[in-house]
Amino acid sequence: MAHSNLKRLLLKLIALCVLVTCLSFFTNKASYSRLATTAPQVLTVQIESQPQSPLQFSSTKVLSSDPFSPNVEFTVTNKGGKGIRAYTITRELVTDGGSRRAAILTHLTAQREALQPGQSKSDSVNEPHSPVSINSIILSIDFVEFVNGETWGKDEYNSAERLAGQRAGGHAAIEYFRQLRVKKGSSALLETITSEEDEIVPAQGGSSEWQDGFKTGVGLVRLRLKRAKQEGGLIRVELELQQPFDASEGRPE
Secondary structure (H helix, E strand, C coil): CHHHHHHHHHHHHHHHHHHHHHHHHHHHHHHHHHHHHHCCCCCEEEECCCCCCCEEEEEEEEEECCCCCCEEEEEEEECCCCCEEEEEEEEEEEECCEEEEEEEEEECCCHHHCECCCCEEEEEEECCCCCCCEEEEEEEEEEEEECCCCEECCCCCCHHHHHHHHHHHHHHHHHHHHHHHHHHCHHHHHHHHCCCCCCCCCCCCCCHHHHHHHHHHHHHHHHHHHHHHHHHHHHHHHHHHCCCCCHHHCCCC
């Protein structure tokens, strides 16, 4: 009898071991399946084919593949025969639910900064925080302005208007500070440079892109004057006020 009971006990133990082994196998398989389905997609960077563009993407590099905060570095090269002083890069962020687009206008304000034929420039696009996972980024060229004033591209983001506004704002700011120096003296000039008040306002009637560009142009002049004041005081400020606003007027640096 004792031998029979021992035999039944051994069979129960063997059956229990088999059951535990099977349960562990299926549990691990289910866990692996869940991990496989939730694994994030690898971020891809695509370049829109634009064979006629004078500006071409020559390289891209993913600095951060975080799908909610990707960071991509790219290099553009002037493949045309004329120098380039401004251009707009667009990025399309593709998600499972659709896509959204944005643009970056690069304004090379000094003549020495102009992208000459064969020269390249690197930049990056960074999405600080996306509410949804980004699967891919598509880069393209939307607008190019050459050093002779001619332009190329669809200009879907009205970069030409923004540039016109920047130049109008830059001219207005330079003239404002020049007149301030004449009418109120150097002390008032130096004090106003660091003021946060908006003394220079754009004329009414321009497009929203022009208005935005105007404010940017004023801000650039004020920033340059602040830097000149820190580096050399009144003398450097007055020298800066003698400079053109940007490369379209021959600004050297």
